[in-house]
Amino acid sequence: MIIVLSPAKTLDYSSSENISDFSSPAFLNKSKNLINELKKKNSKEISSLMKLSEKLTLLNLERYQNWKAQKKPSDNAKQSIYVFKGDVYQGLDVDSFAKKDINFAQKHLRILSGLYGILKPLDIIEPYRLEMGTKLQTKSGSDLYDFWGKDIAKKIEKELKDMNSNLLINLASNEYYDSVQSLSSDIKVISPVFKDKGKDGKFKIISFYAKKARGYMASWLVKNKIKKEQDIHSFSEEGYNFSIEESHSGLPVFLRD
Numbered sequence: 001m002i003i004v005l006s007p008a009k010t011l012d013y014s015s016s017e018n019i020s021d022f023s024s025p026a027f028l029n030k031s032k033n034l035i036n037e038l039k040k041k042n043s044k045e046i047s048s049l050m051k052l053s054e055k056l057t058l059l060n061l062e063r064y065q066n067w068k069a070q071k072k073p074s075d076n077a078k079q080s081i082y083v084f085k086g087d088v089y090q091g092l093d094v095d096s097f098a099k100k101d102i103n104f105a106q107k108h109l110r111i112l113s114g115l116y117g118i119l120k121p122l123d124i125i126e127p128y129r130l131e132m133g134t135k136l137q138t139k140s141g142s143d144l145y146d147f148w149g150k151d152i153a154k155k156i157e158k159e160l161k162d163m164n165s166n167l168l169i170n171l172a173s174n175e176y177y178d179s180v181q182s183l184s185s186d187i188k189v190i191s192p193v194f195k196d197k198g199k200d201g202k203f204k205i206i207s208f209y210a211k212k213a214r215g216y217m218a219s220w221l222v223k224n225k226i227k228k229e230q231d232i233h234s235f236s237e238e239g240y241n242f243s244i245e246e247s248h249s250g251l252p253v254f255l256r257d
Contacts, residue, residue, distance in 0.1 A: 006172045079125075101223050
């Protein structure tokens with residue numbers, strides 16, 4: 001089984017803890033190509049491309065210029081699972097992981113990324129801003145979906161084959177999961193849906209809560225070492241419960257009052 005998550009815009013490199021276990025992103029050479037394209041852009045072009053404020057534009061121009069494809073931890077190069085912050089990662093709560101949980105996550109959890117393509121939790125990353133939906137022109141096409149093509153899907157398929165599994169748990173946003181192009185029909189994709197009861201008494205997807213719920217489920221899957229599709233229905237963290245009435249094939253729905 002492989003679980004996929006979206007990254008987060010907010011990054012935190014403030015931790016002084018230098019964790020000894022680390023790995024390198026699979027597509028680091030392709031990341032270099034993207035950085036080289038971004039280095040060619042001026043502030044006006046970056047601001048327009050990514051819809052950033054002047055402050056964020058200058059910050060990311062500096063990041064692109066300083067990016068060095070580092071493979072070891074440093075002050076500005078750390079393991080992805082400890083760097084990403086935001087709603088999903090609040091739910092994931094990696095600080096509560098035991099060593100055995102980190103090991104399981106390293107094998108089964110993957111983070112999709114506009115710059116890195118796909119990341120293992122202990123892959124070293126440097127500060128960046130490059131959302132998957134960015135329409136960055138490259139030799140491959142007009143956006144990052146063209147740039148990554150089938151690379152991400154092929155990587156996932158190979159890893160699933162190596163672990164003798166065909167199960168993919170999609171806990172990523174549509175923007176990021178759209179980068180997983182043309183998976184083999186042999187792959188079983190499960191995309192959990194999280195709904196909360198609104199003031200009108202109806203259950204609906206509320207973005208803030210749904211993002212945290214993806215993190216809750218990813219954490220639960222890792223800590224309980226879940227590998228079978230049918231076991232996912234047992235998820236009941238933070239008040240969510242499986243609804244057989246609202247669920248469809250590949251789309252299990254979890255409700256919370």
